[in-house]
Amino acid sequence: MPMNISKSQILFERSKALSPGGVHSPVRAFRGVGGTPRFIARAQGSKLFDVDGNSYIDFCNAWGPMIFGHQDAEIREEVEKALSDGWSLGTAEPYSLALAELVHECVPAVEKIRFVNSGTEAVMSALRVARAATGRNLILKFDGCYHGHVDSMLVRAGSGLAEMASPDSAGVSKSVANETLVAPLDDDQGYKDIFAKHGSQIAAVILEPIPANNGLLLQRESWIREVMAEAKRHGSLVIFDEVITGFRVGLGGMAGALGVRPDLLTYGKVIGGGFPVGAFGGRKDLLDLVAPSGPVYQAGTLSANPVAMRAGLAMVKKLKRTNPYQDLRTKAENLSRALEKKASTKGVSLTVQNASSMFWTVFGGENSTTVRNISKIPAAHKEIYTHGFHKMLDRGFYMAPSAFEVSFLSTAHTQAELDSFVEAFGESL
Numbered sequence: 001m002p003m004n005i006s007k008s009q010i011l012f013e014r015s016k017a018l019s020p021g022g023v024h025s026p027v028r029a030f031r032g033v034g035g036t037p038r039f040i041a042r043a044q045g046s047k048l049f050d051v052d053g054n055s056y057i058d059f060c061n062a063w064g065p066m067i068f069g070h071q072d073a074e075i076r077e078e079v080e081k082a083l084s085d086g087w088s089l090g091t092a093e094p095y096s097l098a099l100a101e102l103v104h105e106c107v108p109a110v111e112k113i114r115f116v117n118s119g120t121e122a123v124m125s126a127l128r129v130a131r132a133a134t135g136r137n138l139i140l141k142f143d144g145c146y147h148g149h150v151d152s153m154l155v156r157a158g159s160g161l162a163e164m165a166s167p168d169s170a171g172v173s174k175s176v177a178n179e180t181l182v183a184p185l186d187d188d189q190g191y192k193d194i195f196a197k198h199g200s201q202i203a204a205v206i207l208e209p210i211p212a213n214n215g216l217l218l219q220r221e222s223w224i225r226e227v228m229a230e231a232k233r234h235g236s237l238v239i240f241d242e243v244i245t246g247f248r249v250g251l252g253g254m255a256g257a258l259g260v261r262p263d264l265l266t267y268g269k270v271i272g273g274g275f276p277v278g279a280f281g282g283r284k285d286l287l288d289l290v291a292p293s294g295p296v297y298q299a300g301t302l303s304a305n306p307v308a309m310r311a312g313l314a315m316v317k318k319l320k321r322t323n324p325y326q327d328l329r330t331k332a333e334n335l336s337r338a339l340e341k342k343a344s345t346k347g348v349s350l351t352v353q354n355a356s357s358m359f360w361t362v363f364g365g366e367n368s369t370t371v372r373n374i375s376k377i378p379a380a381h382k383e384i385y386t387h388g389f390h391k392m393l394d395r396g397f398y399m400a401p402s403a404f405e406v407s408f409l410s411t412a413h414t415q416a417e418l419d420s421f422v423e424a425f426g427e428s429l
């Protein structure tokens with residue numbers, strides 16, 4: 001029997017009249033999968049509860065921050081304390097210092113840090129610092145990596161002048177797009193050709209060390225190291241965008257996992273405990289370029305908001321104390337293999353790519369080939385995922401409402417819930 005979603009339908013109609021697409025961030029509108037987005041009234045642990053009274057086991061995880069699930073008791077307690085101390089101060093305060101010290105301890109490459117309000121802001125500011133530090137204008141990014149909605153990052157590989165980017169959003173000027181160069185992921189030559197031609201003008205190369213916003217495009221470690229080495233040879237900085245991977249794959253993020261020191265790193269999602277927080281950090285000499293120490297202007301009325309800082313602090317402290325990473329990795333690995341097994345018994349082609357507690361179901365490809373590049377995403381994937389998404393939703397499992405977004409596990413998911421997910425997945429196939 002289909003779920004009753006009549007209240008969501010009514011709210012969606014009213015929202016569409018007042019906000020673009022009825023939402024405040026595009027993928028929430030379900031455009032990629034069709035149908036009515038569920039209006040979620042409340043979340044607890046591993047579950048979402050919609051306005052019609054339906055419940056779902058949540059694999060979207062608010063897009064990544066909720067690694068302990070919703071309403072984690074320790075974070076909640078700290079937020080309640082923070083509220084009773086006043087929720088916006090606009091002054092120097094001790095909470096951002098405590099979080100900065102903890103991040104520095106977890107990620108030594110973060111010698112200094114500045115807190116902002118979103119991942120987008122973090123990237124925007126890191127790029128500004130890179131340009132100021134090098135006196136160069138060009139930025140090299142990779143096709144399939146997402147770095148927030150910064151103008152210069154809303155670009156894709158252009159068709160004409162080989163590597164020159166084209167705007168990927170209306171409202172981004174050609175001249176801004178022209179300052180970004182785009183290379184393919186997992187390609188040993190593409191970025192090298194660009195460096196050979198423009199190396200002396202490239203301020204920085206920016207990458208998601210695990211690209212997780214256009215599918216989960218697992219990169220070879222040797223490839224990442226070689227990109228970093230090539231940047232260094234040309235005097236360009238390396239920016240690791242760890243907005244998803246930071247504190248998600250381990251306390252040290254991917255910089256820690258690879259044992260490398262990017263010049264600049266950006267954070268968001270997990271670092272704010274589910275509140276609007278971003279951060280950029282890295283080499284001390286680079287962060288000292290930022291106002292008021294240096295000439296790079298950057299500011300924020302609500303930056304280092306005490307509620308958000310204390311939520312982030314409770315989050316990172318708990319991660320450090322409980323170290324859930326190995327357990328989460330094992331759960332995701334077992335789940336991925338169980339889904340593949342279900343698919344193979346039904347004769348459906350499926351590879352589940354997973355990294356730490358993130359996983360991505362790839363339909364319609366050749367089994368046991370890893371998709372590392374957007375051009376390798378199988379043509380049939382989107383349609384199959386979309387059908388599957390709705391069948392899972394009807395059975396009470398909320399996966400990301402897009403074939404190109406990843407799913408997340410949290411410590412709140414029980415083994416019984418994961419087993420029921422595998423069962424429902426089998427039925428949906």
Ligand SMILES: *Cc1c(COP(=O)(O)O)cnc(C)c1O
Pocket residue numbers: 117118119120121123146147148149208213241242243244268269278
């Ligand atoms: C989510 C994300 C961003 C953007 O962060 P917002 O907080 O949504 O602005 C940037 N980079 C990466 C890698 C992300 O995953």
